[in-house]
Amino acid sequence: MAQSTETDWVSRFADDVIAESERRASDAKQSPAAAPVVVVASGLSPSGPIHLGNLREVMTPHLVADEIRRRGYEVRHLLSWDDYDRYRKVPAGVPGTDPSWAEHIGKPLTSVPAPAGSPYPNWAEHFKAAMTESLAELGVEYDGISQTAQYTSGAYREQILHAMRHRAEIDAILDRYRTKDKDKSKGAAKGQAQAGQAGQAGQAAQAKGGQKKAEEAELAAEEGSGAASEDDGSGGSAGYFPYKPYCGGCGKDLTTVTAYDDGTTELTYTCAECGFSETVRLSEFNRGKLVWKVDWPMRWAYEGVIFEPSGVDHSSPGSSFVVGGQIVREIFDGVQPIGPMYAFVGISGMAKMSSSKGGVPTPADALKIMEAPLLRWLYARRRPNQSFKIAFDQEIQRLYDEWDALERKVADGSVLPADAAAYARATGTAAGELPRTPRPLPYRTLASVVDITAGAEEQTLRILSELDPARPLTSLDEARPRLDRAENWITSQVPAEARTVVRSEPDQELLASLDERGRESLRLLLEGLDSHWSLDGLTTLVYGVPKVLEGLEPDAKPTPELKTAQRQFFALLYRLLVSRDTGPRLPTLLLAVGTDRVRKLLGA
Numbered sequence: 001m002a003q004s005t006e007t008d009w010v011s012r013f014a015d016d017v018i019a020e021s022e023r024r025a026s027d028a029k030q031s032p033a034a035a036p037v038v039v040v041a042s043g044l045s046p047s048g049p050i051h052l053g054n055l056r057e058v059m060t061p062h063l064v065a066d067e068i069r070r071r072g073y074e075v076r077h078l079l080s081w082d083d084y085d086r087y088r089k090v091p092a093g094v095p096g097t098d099p100s101w102a103e104h105i106g107k108p109l110t111s112v113p114a115p116a117g118s119p120y121p122n123w124a125e126h127f128k129a130a131m132t133e134s135l136a137e138l139g140v141e142y143d144g145i146s147q148t149a150q151y152t153s154g155a156y157r158e159q160i161l162h163a164m165r166h167r168a169e170i171d172a173i174l175d176r177y178r179t180k181d182k183d184k185s186k187g188a189a190k191g192q193a194q195a196g197q198a199g200q201a202g203q204a205a206q207a208k209g210g211q212k213k214a215e216e217a218e219l220a221a222e223e224g225s226g227a228a229s230e231d232d233g234s235g236g237s238a239g240y241f242p243y244k245p246y247c248g249g250c251g252k253d254l255t256t257v258t259a260y261d262d263g264t265t266e267l268t269y270t271c272a273e274c275g276f277s278e279t280v281r282l283s284e285f286n287r288g289k290l291v292w293k294v295d296w297p298m299r300w301a302y303e304g305v306i307f308e309p310s311g312v313d314h315s316s317p318g319s320s321f322v323v324g325g326q327i328v329r330e331i332f333d334g335v336q337p338i339g340p341m342y343a344f345v346g347i348s349g350m351a352k353m354s355s356s357k358g359g360v361p362t363p364a365d366a367l368k369i370m371e372a373p374l375l376r377w378l379y380a381r382r383r384p385n386q387s388f389k390i391a392f393d394q395e396i397q398r399l400y401d402e403w404d405a406l407e408r409k410v411a412d413g414s415v416l417p418a419d420a421a422a423y424a425r426a427t428g429t430a431a432g433e434l435p436r437t438p439r440p441l442p443y444r445t446l447a448s449v450v451d452i453t454a455g456a457e458e459q460t461l462r463i464l465s466e467l468d469p470a471r472p473l474t475s476l477d478e479a480r481p482r483l484d485r486a487e488n489w490i491t492s493q494v495p496a497e498a499r500t501v502v503r504s505e506p507d508q509e510l511l512a513s514l515d516e517r518g519r520e521s522l523r524l525l526l527e528g529l530d531s532h533w534s535l536d537g538l539t540t541l542v543y544g545v546p547k548v549l550e551g552l553e554p555d556a557k558p559t560p561e562l563k564t565a566q567r568q569f570f571a572l573l574y575r576l577l578v579s580r581d582t583g584p585r586l587p588t589l590l591l592a593v594g595t596d597r598v599r600k601l602l603g604a
Helices: 009-027 052-070 099-104 123-137 147-152 157-165 167-175 182-199 210-222 292-303 320-330 363-369 372-380 395-412 417-427 443-453 457-465 482-493 508-512 516-528 535-549 560-578 586-593 595-601
Strands: 038-044 075-081 143-146 243-245 255-260 266-271 277-281 288-290 345-347 388-390
Touching (some): 038 292, 052 345, 052 363, 052 372, 157 243, 157 292, 243 266, 288 292, 372 395, 443 457, 443 482, 457 586, 516 560, 535 586, 560 595
Parallel strands (some): 345 388
Antiparallel strands (some): 243 288, 266 277
16 A cells, blocks of 8 residues: 555545555556546435435545545546435425325335425435535535436446346345344344444444444444345345336336346336236336345446445445445456445434434535534544534534634644644645635634624624724624624524523612622723723633632632632623523623623623
8 A cells, every 4th residue: 555644544545545446457457558537436315304424425435535636646426316216205304295205105216206395306306406505515526426317228237137147146145144034133133233343343443432333333233224124136936136127007116026038138027016017128128226235236346436435334244335345246247445434423412313304404504504614624534433423502612612723723833744634625625725714703702792693793793893903803704604604503503592682771689789799890890891802801801800809910820719709700790791690701792792781781
């Protein structure tokens, strides 16, 4: 393997992919002058909202492909839209649908009506559209392939006929993994997951979350998302057939092949749904597809895929990636891609994502509350086998703080190499830099300001221009798009009862109840407002008042007792300003409220 000067996972995979590409070119005796096109692949099924877990299926090969492009190679990132898959069930929580959509179960996704009110011609196109828009915003370059178009055009005709001629050999490969007793299937799934844990141990042991990933693998198999549920074409009384026709009567795949002649390619099937039966010539017939465990390895060979990751549920023994490696080699005379397992992506406070469940956040949802470079960074900085969560709650503020700290390290040259690489992959691609906010003010500050001002632009600009008097903001456009993302987060993710409402009148009862220490703390704060009226200045002031009360210098190091006094002082200010014990950071809150109103509410 070529040695990379980088230390991040993307560079290591790029080294492996380039080496494998050159090895294949050598085996094929290609001219050394003709540099091979490196092919990486992703696959998405638009069966419902394409969520942030599915995005890892695209981002992992995208990042590797982009690194290879940066090195001067020609790369194709194939994105297969698996829109010729069967419609399995009506996803929960999809607007414009009702239980009547269940009548389409078994049809290709492109033959199912789009949700009511959609401008798109079918179910698949409706859900592809949002993902396509998000991928463009994220700077992901790819060649999209509709599997409906591929199958119905006859593009795979020779591969289908080849698979049918070799159906006995395919059946024998699959039979190595099948359970003989259906009653054992659940136990087998669990056993496969446990074996999968061992098989992935080399990767998982590198991460502290190895045990957690193993548990996720077992959970996936128990839920039937791995080998236990994937249709491999078996079960027909007439023998094994790796091809499933869509019915000419009802359009569904509830069909059984009852006869096939290799010489004439005549195929007869019957439909369990509507009773329709017909005999067709498979050499001319385009209304059907290979079963998944044969379809996937067929495409590896057909497209020459060198790199394609898969989820943990596809990586346990007996599941599609493992079986596919044998089918591509023994049946299609191809090579299995380099295929790292990728772990699940979670959401703060939510369980493992499934697109069949309602309310699952999509990339479009994430891009409403965070900028594209930040979302790219979340996928770039973690190895594929590491789980991570995307924050839609208060954690997003800490995440942005971490991102801003990374930017400062990049700027001053103190950043570690792997972190620098992840940052570079987040902020741009081989094609150029992604758009960014000219003045990236702290996200938590922007969120607090739009919370307090309810998005009023004039007041927002006044407050933001006072954050740094030496370099005042002159236009809100300087703070965009980050400002817009923070406002979207406040309005869509923060519940109404958690929003900040500044008091209109002083709390006279609370002011009258203060002891001498409480009154003196307010006097010191009010006395220092004008001379400390900036974000940094007010930070020094609010933390310094309790120190001065204790007879200390404003820059004295806090003791445990002093920290308690500071918390009590902060709680008093919050109660007087917003009638709660907590709220936005006090310096930001004071700037937002303004000196006149602060003085009024604090009893001046």
